[in-house]
Amino acid sequence: MKNNIRVERAILNISQAExxxxxxxxxxxxxAIELGKYSPSAVLAMKIARVFGKKVEEVFELEDTD
Amino acid sequence: MKNNIRVERAILNISQAExxxxxxxxxxxxxAIELGKYSPSAVLAMKIARVFGKKVEEVFELEDTD
DNA sequence: ATATTGTGTAAAATATACTTTACATTATGT
DNA sequence: ACATAATGTAAAGTATATTTTACACAATAT
Structure with missing residues (x-):
């Protein structure tokens, strides 16, 4: 599972901590999620996408290995 | 976390097994997920939504308790 | 009436997400 | 140069998702 959390954070200008x-x-x-060490729960993925004002699919992308 | 898996399955006319x-x-x-016994991983949520041709947010809904 | 398919459930085992505490390194501001 | 903020990482623990096996019951088809 890939993600653009880093980019979306940069757009919002917020730290990992925030x-x-x-x-x-x-x-x-x-x-860990941002670096792809593991993938989040659906609940967490939806909350993160919501912070960015994006759909889950706009922040996270399934890979062939998923 | 709520979901419309049952409805979406009915539209596609497929069983839980399929x-x-x-x-x-x-x-x-x-x-278990359909009955709300627990919520899925993001990977699984995205796969399920993809089967239904829907966005994750159209199949799953965050609740206040999430 | 009987076979088959779909659904609900349960207990035990395994895998994975998430927390806590703690420290190291890198970037940024003054 | 120094302080501070941001990020990377790691090990041990807890919580939760998922599998496996197995059984019960309801619905549907033959």
Whole structure:
């Protein structure tokens, strides 16, 4: 699963810590997801997309390996 | 997290077992998610929405408790 | 009436997401 | 140069998703 969290954060100009706070997870969780270390739950993916004013599919992309 | 999997399945006229097969999980997993026993991973949510030709947000809805 | 298909459920096991604490490194501001 | 903010990482623990096996019941078809 790929994602553009970094880009979307840059557009909003918010840190990983601030995004984490807005979606109620730890900064490490945002960091891990952003770096593709693991993929989030649907709930978290929807919350993140919502912060960015985007659809889930605009922030996250399925890969062939998913 | 709420969902309209049952309705979308009815529109496509496919069983839980067939949906499960199409998204590569077990029938029990589809059943549990459909009944709201737990919410899926983002990967699974995206796969399910894709089968229905819908966006994730059109199939799943965040609740206040999420 | 009987076979078959679809659905609900449950317990135990495994995999994965997420937290907590803590430290190291990189970038940015003054 | 120094302070501070932002990011990367790691290990251990907890929570949750998913699988496997198995059974019960309801609906549908023959």
């Amino acid at each position: 995004l984490a706070e807005r979606v109620q997870v730890t900064r490490q969780t945002i960091n | 949906l499960a097969e199409r998204v590569q999980v077990t029938r029990q997993t589809i059943n």
